[in-house]
Each structure stands twice: as structure tokens, then as C-alpha cells.
Amino acid sequence: MERFATIRKLRSGNASVPNMTDYVTERARFSWDEARRSLDGLPGGQGLNIAHETVDRHASGGRRSHVALRCLPRHGARTEVSYGELARRSSQFANALDGLGVTRADRVFVLMPRTSWLYVSVIGALKHRCVVSPLFAAFGPEPIRERLALGGARVLVTTPDLYRQRVAPIRRLLPELRHVLVATSELAAGPLRETATAIPGTLDMALLLEGASDTYVIGHTDPEDLALIHFTSGTSGPPKGALHVHDAIVSHDATARIALDLRPDDVYWCTADPGWVTGTSYGIVAPLAQGVTSVVDEGGFDAERWYGVLESEGVTVWYTSPTALRMLMAAGSEMARGHDLSRLRFVATVGEPLGPEVVVWSEDTLGVPAHDTWWQTETGAIMVANYACMDIRPGSMGRPFPGVVATVLARDDQGNVLLNADGTAVEAEAGFDGELAMRPSWPSMFRGYLGDDERYQACFSKGWYLTGDLARRDADGYFWFVGRSDDVIKSAGHLIGPFEVESVLMEHPAVAEAGVIGIPDPMAGEIVKAFVSLEPGYEAGDDLRLELLGFARKRLGPTMAPREIAFDQQLPHTASGKVMRRLLRSREPGLARGGTATTEEGP
Amino acid sequence: MTDEEARSVVRALLHEVAPDADLDSVGSDATLQESLGLDSLDFLAFVDRLHERTGIEIPERDYPRLLTIDDCVSFLVSATGREQSTT
Numbered sequence: 001m002e003r004f005a006t007i008r009k010l011r012s013g014n015a016s017v018p019n020m021t022d023y024v025t026e027r028a029r030f031s032w033d034e035a036r037r038s039l040d041g042l043p044g045g046q047g048l049n050i051a052h053e054t055v056d057r058h059a060s061g062g063r064r065s066h067v068a069l070r071c072l073p074r075h076g077a078r079t080e081v082s083y084g085e086l087a088r089r090s091s092q093f094a095n096a097l098d099g100l101g102v103t104r105a106d107r108v109f110v111l112m113p114r115t116s117w118l119y120v121s122v123i124g125a126l127k128h129r130c131v132v133s134p135l136f137a138a139f140g141p142e143p144i145r146e147r148l149a150l151g152g153a154r155v156l157v158t159t160p161d162l163y164r165q166r167v168a169p170i171r172r173l174l175p176e177l178r179h180v181l182v183a184t185s186e187l188a189a190g191p192l193r194e195t196a197t198a199i200p201g202t203l204d205m206a207l208l209l210e211g212a213s214d215t216y217v218i219g220h221t222d223p224e225d226l227a228l229i230h231f232t233s234g235t236s237g238p239p240k241g242a243l244h245v246h247d248a249i250v251s252h253d254a255t256a257r258i259a260l261d262l263r264p265d266d267v268y269w270c271t272a273d274p275g276w277v278t279g280t281s282y283g284i285v286a287p288l289a290q291g292v293t294s295v296v297d298e299g300g301f302d303a304e305r306w307y308g309v310l311e312s313e314g315v316t317v318w319y320t321s322p323t324a325l326r327m328l329m330a331a332g333s334e335m336a337r338g339h340d341l342s343r344l345r346f347v348a349t350v351g352e353p354l355g356p357e358v359v360v361w362s363e364d365t366l367g368v369p370a371h372d373t374w375w376q377t378e379t380g381a382i383m384v385a386n387y388a389c390m391d392i393r394p395g396s397m398g399r400p401f402p403g404v405v406a407t408v409l410a411r412d413d414q415g416n417v418l419l420n421a422d423g424t425a426v427e428a429e430a431g432f433d434g435e436l437a438m439r440p441s442w443p444s445m446f447r448g449y450l451g452d453d454e455r456y457q458a459c460f461s462k463g464w465y466l467t468g469d470l471a472r473r474d475a476d477g478y479f480w481f482v483g484r485s486d487d488v489i490k491s492a493g494h495l496i497g498p499f500e501v502e503s504v505l506m507e508h509p510a511v512a513e514a515g516v517i518g519i520p521d522p523m524a525g526e527i528v529k530a531f532v533s534l535e536p537g538y539e540a541g542d543d544l545r546l547e548l549l550g551f552a553r554k555r556l557g558p559t560m561a562p563r564e565i566a567f568d569q570q571l572p573h574t575a576s577g578k579v580m581r582r583l584l585r586s587r588e589p590g591l592a593r594g595g596t597a598t599t600e601e602g603p
Numbered sequence: 604m605t606d607e608e609a610r611s612v613v614r615a616l617l618h619e620v621a622p623d624a625d626l627d628s629v630g631s632d633a634t635l636q637e638s639l640g641l642d643s644l645d646f647l648a649f650v651d652r653l654h655e656r657t658g659i660e661i662p663e664r665d666y667p668r669l670l671t672i673d674d675c676v677s678f679l680v681s682a683t684g685r686e687q688s689t690t
Contacts (some may be wrong), residue, residue, distance in 0.1 A: 074637070138642060303663055327643065331663035337621060492644060514649040524644055550622030558621070558642040
């Protein structure tokens with residue numbers, strides 16, 4: 001730690017003043033009720049709806065013509081969408097859903113790249129009081145099928161290509177899915193017409209909108225009404241659908257202002273994919289709530305192009321991933337020096353630990369240090385962060401958001417929370433590892449896992465929400481990430497459940513058993529590695545290895561599929577007969593985590 | 604390296620990184636990331652292997668020259684040609 005000195009936030013006379021000027025003062029005065037008062041509420045006391053707070057209130061006020069989205073498509077020209085147009089288009093979408101017989105609380109899934117259609121469909125569905133669930137466009141057919149089935153999808157919004165490749169092959173397995181709406185390119189491009197009608201069983205979004213009214217009055221929305229389902233991976237079992245309500249907008253709005261330091265004239269760029277919680281909470285909801293201009297870049301990572309976007313769009317606040325910064329770092333500082341990045345005021349990251357060397361590199365190369373933030377699908381919004389006004393200890397995840405009480409809970413050898421004599425949980429002293437935990441009290445906290453109360457209840461102990469992450473706190477209250485307490489893999493900012501990967505591998509006739517772990521990777525943090533034992537009659541070798549890799553990639557997509565496969569006929573087992581991932585990890589060179597335990601209780 | 608040798612190296616390495624990609628069904632102007640479905644980590648793995656297999660240094664600034672299969676082939680041919688002419 002000492003290799004990296006604290007980065008001081010000394011403000012010179014002409015530097016801009018951040019929204020929060022002093023952490024300790026803000027922490028003492030902050031209240032969620034006050035934060036809620038900075039929102040409008042639906043006209044006529046009709047409740048609280050995310051679509052109104054993000055779009056309609058700006059469109060009916062002074063920001064009507066302010067640019068909400070600056071879309072950079074993969075092919076074609078850059079387009080802009082104002083708050084006024086986003087309000088009209090999303091109203092058309094809400095009316096179109098109504099016309100299809102889609103009603104309040106119906107599930108609308110969105111499998112879309114970053115285009116303006118993504119925003120129109122998410123906001124429009126929320127206006128119609130549907131429950132929205134975003135899916136990752138790089139998922140293969142199997143993760144898509146499983147989530148659509150678990151979530152009871154009634155409507156799916158996607159593109160013609162994604163439909164043909166990933167959805168058409170599994171459509172017959174989804175009897176509850178009534179409508180598939182397809183859109184391509186940007187709003188301005190107009191209907192697909194011939195191309196879309198060539199896909200049986202789909203409707204052309206642009207045509208649907210053409211015939212729909214562009215005014216829509218949002219009905220009564222209770223702040224506790226379900227708004228979003230975000231699927232997340234667990235150690236065992238199918239993916240979990242974390243349930244979020246409209247009140248979550250209070251957290252998104254407050255954290256955007258205080259943790260991301262967003263201001264009305266900012267040009268903001270969130271690089272996260274909309275299929276993950278960051279891409280929705282901070283790619284769609286938070287920046288729109290603040291009324292800022294968002295850069296919506298359809299393309300993937302490309303160092304030279306990304307520097308170009310930062311420069312030419314004049315990005316002022318940038319929310320990205322440690323993996324992306326490590327890739328830029330690998331590209332060399334010379335590339336950055338070819339670009340004017342002087343507009344950049346604040347850089348933050350999320351998704352995996354941000355190494356101290358990257359924080360320092362960011363200050364040297366981008367001109368501002370990267371600010372790590374910590375949160376997860378369940379918490380819905382930023383929980384622990386480094387702030388514009390607060391000194392950075394490189395490598396630390398920062399300090400709890402002003403309205404959040406966080407701690408580190410002491411654990412016994414089995415990983416259970418230690419209890420005091422009075423039955424309360426023992427908080428670890430400064431400098432000791434334990435489980436990162438929070439007092440659930442903020443608006444964007446998840447309200448349950450879809451259809452799985454048992455797993456939901458298991459997330460809490462003695463009034464604390466258990467995050468599954470191990471951390472320690474230093475004497476000054478800065479938190480430091482230590483590792484995961486379970487087997488979930490963090491790769492390039494994505495959370496990957498080993499069970500889902502193992503299940504797919506075991507569908508292959510050659511595979512008798514599979515154990516999947518994360519192994520360290522200099523770029524992605526961790527990558528997925530699978531150990532498989534083979535059925536009799538199959539021979540381990542390069543051909544079979546490549547076949548299994550291809551098999552897994554086809555079904556899971558490149559993000560979730562293993563990047564390495566090893567053959568092992570002697571996979572270690574728990575007493576209950578499950579593959580012991582902890583022992584697989586301990587065999588990997590450079591992986592101390594998990595030690596050499598020979599017994600492990602299977603869940 | 605001839606055009607044909609380079610093409611076979613590129614195809615073999617793409618198959619190692621993304622064995623699910625159907626190299627025969629796409630044209631040689633197919634983009635690695637969009638048409639063959641490589642993500643950014645796949646692409647880095649491909650570049651690493653290209654370097655290991657051929658010994659050619661591939662700095663990040665050359666990545667834009669490796670967008671399609673044809674791009675990779677011309678890159679290899681010109682890079683190996685350059686090395687031969689200097690040794």
C-alpha cells in the first residue's frame with residue numbers, strides 16, 4: 001500500500017467546486033427523505049415513476065430541447081435525441097404496448113445493443129408500468145432462454161440479427177413470450193419494413209411507433225411497485241432475478257449527484273453494457289434523472305477509438321471498468337498523449353477491484369485519477385465510493401455513500417457471521433478481514449429474488465445485508481476489497497456463476513463432470529477456467545478441448561464461456577459429492593485463496 | 604510468409620481462440636469482432652498467439668490494421684517481408 005501515496009484533493013482557486021464539498025459534513029446531514037424531495041413525483045400526487053423523473057419532467061420543463069442522448073452507431077452517422085423527443089418516442093412505445101394488450105406489471109425484456117431504441121423501450125415500458133428486465137447482448141441462446149423463462153417474459157425487444165441468432169432457435173420453448181419487437185440502427189433511420197417483415201413472428205418497432213400517439217399519461221405508480229428485474233449469477237442454482245422498485249430512482253439520482261458529481265451541463269459516458277445493472281442504473285436511469293447529455297456508444301472497446309470519443313465528444317464525466325482502464329494502460333500513454341482530454345473532470349470505475357497502479361496511471365495519463373466505486377446488482381446503486389472532494393488511497397474502494405451504513409462483519413472458520421453475547425453481529429476491528437455488510441435502508445435496495453424467498457432471506461443476518469464480498473476497513477474508515485466469499489467469478493466487470501457454466505459443459509456427451517473457477521488474469525481480473533472429467537470412450541486432447549470450448553461459447557456467449565479448459569479425471573469432491581471448487585483454486589499456481597482444506601460443506 | 608501461409612496461420616489461431624466461429628461461412632472480409640463474435644479479451648488472446656506463433660511484434664497502435672481476416676493476412680505478409688528484407 002505504501003508504494004502508492006495518497007492522492008490529495010487540493011482545490012486551487014479556479015478549480016470547479018464538486019457537488020459534495022466535504023464528506024464528513026455531508027454524511028452528517030444527508031437523509032434519503034431529503035434526497036427524495038429533489039424529485040418531482042407524478043403530477044397530481046399519483047406516486048413516483050422512474051420514467052417521469054428521468055424524462056418527462058425534463059421534457060415539460062426548461063430542458064426540453066437539451067440533448068439527452070448522443071448516439072454513436074457502429075455504422076452510420078452520429079445522431080442526437082433531445083429530452084423532448086425521448087419523451088415523445090417513449091410515450092409512443094407505451095401506447096404501442098397498450099395497443100398490443102400488454103398491461104401493467106407485464107414483463108418486458110430488452111436484448112439490445114446501445115442505441116436510442118434501448119432508451120425508448122426501457123423508458124416507454126416503465127411509463128406503461130411494465131416490469132423491465134435487460135439482457136446482455138453477448139449472451140448465448142441458453143442464458144437468454146433461461147432468463148426469459150424464469151422472468152415470465154411477455155414482450156422481448158431486440159434487433160433482427162440478435163433475434164435470428166439467439167432467440168429464434170429457442171422461441172418454441174417460451175410459450176409465455178407473446179410479442180417480439182425488433183428495431184435496428186437509430187431512431188432516425190425509420191422502419192425496417194421489408195427486412196423485419198421477412199422475420200416471421202416479429203413486429204417492426206418503428207412501424208408500431210409510427211401509428212401510436214405521442215402523448216401518454218402515466219398511471220398511479222406506488223414507489224414500491226416493481227420496476228426492474230436484474231438477473232445475477234449465484235454460486236449454485238439458476239440465475240437469481242433481483243427485484244427493484246420505482247423508489248430506486250431516489251438512490252440513482254442522489255448517487256449520480258454526489259458520487260459521480262454529475263452537473264447539468266456535463267457530457268457523461270457510461271461504457272457498461274445495458275444488459276448488466278451498471279448499464280441500466282448508471283447508463284440509463286441516473287444520467288437522465290440528472291438531465292445531462294449521455295454519450296451512447298454502440299461499439300465495443302477499442303483503445304484508439306475510445307480516446308477519440310473522449311476527445312471529440314468532450315466527455316466530462318466517465319464511468320467505466322477497471323478492465324477497460326487496464327487495456328488503455330496496456331496500449332501505452334503515447335496513444336493518450338495524441339488526444340486532448342482536458343475536458344475530462346471526473347473518472348470512476350465499477351465492477352471489480354481497481355488496482356492502485358491504475359489509479360495512478362489514470363492521474364498521470366488521463367489527467368484525473370480514477371475513482372473506484374463498489375456496489376452490486378442487489379444494492380441497485382453505489383454503496384461505497386471515492387468522491388471528488390475526498391483524498392484517494394489508491395487501491396481502496398473508498399468510504400460508504402453518505403446515506404449508507406456499511407461495516408465489515410467478523411466470520412468464523414466456516415464463514416458464518418460471529419455473534420456477540422446479546423445476539424448482535426460482531427463488527428471486525430480495523431485492519432481485519434470480514435464480510436462487507438450494510439444496514440438495508442436505502443431506496444434502491446432489492447426487494448427480493450424472483451420466486452426464491454429462501455435465497456433472499458439467506459442474504460441477511462442480524463439486520464445486516466451480507467454482500468458476499470470480503471473486505472477490510474482501515475483506521476480512517478476507508479474500505480479495501482479482499483475477495484469473494486463464494487465461488488462467483490468476476491471477469492472484466494461481469495459476474496459469472498460457475499454453476500451455469502458447469503451445467504452447460506455437462507450437456508456435452510463427452511463430459512462426465514465439470515468444475516469451474518476464476519483464475520487471475522492481468523487484463524480481466526479473472527477469467528473463467530473449467531476442469532472437466534470425461535466419460536469412458538472419450539480421449540483428452542486438443543481436438544476435444546476446442547470442441548468443448550466451441551460448444552460452451554455457442555451456448556453461453558464469449559463472456560460467460562470458459563477461456564481455458566483442463567482435463568482432470570480426478571476432480572476433488574465435497575462430502576456431499578459436489579465438485580470442490582475451492583480445492584481446484586488452491587491447485588492453481590499463485591492462488592492462495594481457499595488454502596488446502598480437505599473438507600467443505602456443500603450447500 | 605506467403606499470402607497462403609499467412610491465411611492458414613490466421614485461420615488456425617482464430618479457430619483456437621473462438622472454435623465456435625464458422626470460418627467457412629464468412630467471407631475473408633469478415634470482421635473478427637462483429638462477424639466472428641470475438642470479444643475484446645478474445646481479440647487480445649488472438650494477438651498474443653499471433654505474436655507467439657510468428658515472433659512478430661504487434662503494438663496496440665497496429666490493432667486497427669487487424670479488423671478482418673484479410674487485414675490480418677496482409678499484416679502478416681508485410682511484417683514478415685519486412686523482417687526478411689532487414690536480415
